[in-house]
Amino acid sequence: MKHRNTYIIPYVLMTPAAVMLGLFILYPMLMNIITSFQSYSLVQIGRPFVGFANYKALLTDARIWSAIKRTIIWTLVNLCFSLALGLGSALLLSTRFRGNNIIKSLILIPWILPSVITGYTWSLMLNEDAGIITWLLKTLQLVSRDFSWFRTGALSMTAAMMANIWRAFPFFSLMIFAKLSTIPNDHVEAALIEGVNKRQMFTYVSFPYIKPVVVSCTYLVFIWTFNAYDIIKVMTNGGPAELTTTMSILVQKEAFQYFSLSNAATMSVIMFTLMTLIILLAYLLLKLVRKVKA
Structure with a gap:
């Protein structure tokens, strides 16, 4: 009897977490998938089943x-630069120099700040009239006097990427x-000794030691x-002319701007499927590389 109780205890302890997981993650995911097969809008009555019409x-x-x-x-640009900066700063922190411990503390700040705060901070620093970064570039005559980060899609995306990279690279750095x-x-x-x-x-x-951490991170x-949604939403809101509209921004606009x-729901399912396929492909490629090297 005592052995049986010991066997049950772990499952009893896991039950609250499992219930919360099902209630707040699995159930909404299931309802989201069901909604993607319906015609559901906030401006119409009813939720008729339409099959794959939404996907088509x-x-x-x-x-x-x-x-x-x-x-x-x-994703690729942010990931590459975040990894490069994180790896470089981690190697730098692993060397001994004066102020090393202070830098270790300071480098954590971008990561612990909420992404909304990061977005607003970078928007202010890149502001056309009062931004410190824009002012510095204009003072050094590296850009024209009427330069603006948010005038074109490419520059707007670059601005959002800089903010996101600044926020993400400390995670790589500290883990590595x-x-x-x-x-x-x-x-x-x-x-x-081997020279x-x-x-x-x-x-x-x-590298052989840090490789598992690099892959996981x-x-x-x-x-x-x-x-990512917060930084793009705060800094560009998908503009100008939807040239910085990513999938997450498009999902938000479709739901709360067009009320569809x-x-x-269909877009979010497509987004989740695409993300899963990319991760699976990366995993299989990594597994293939390991097999070839072995």
Whole structure:
């Protein structure tokens, strides 16, 4: 009897979390999928079943393909620069210099700030008239006097990317730095005795240790960036002329600007499916590379 109670206890303890997970994640996901097969709008009565009509209509809509393209570009650029800056700063933090501990604390600030605050802060710094970054560029005559970050789609997207990269790279940096700190000293000393240079030290000693962390963090940041909404919403709201409208912004506009909840649900299902396929493809490619190297 005592053994049976011990066996049940873990499941009892997991029950509240499982109920919350089902109530606030699984149930809304299920309802979202069901809504994507209905014609549901806030300006009409009823929710008739329409099958795959929503998917057929949206997959022939140029807006969604443009949004998918922007979302992929947004995600890849943010991911590459965040990883590069995070890795570089982690390697820098792993060396001893005066003020190292202060920088470790300061580098965490962008990550702990809410993304909305980050968006507003960068909007102010890039403001055409009073932004410190824009003023500095104009003072150094690197841009014209009438330069504006939010006049064209490319510059607006670049501005939002800078804000998002600034916020995301500390996550990479601190996670990689934490893993670098666990490398055994005898491995480093053995490599130094062999006369390796800094590049070889990173390639053959450091990187094999941090690779699992880099892969895990890349997956996480990919998911967060692919679904990013707050910074783009605050800084550009998808403009100008919807040239910075990503999938998440398009879903929000479809639901709360055009009141078509069925279209918004369909877009979110497409978005989730695309994200899952990309992650699965990346996983399979990584697995194939490991098999080839083995």
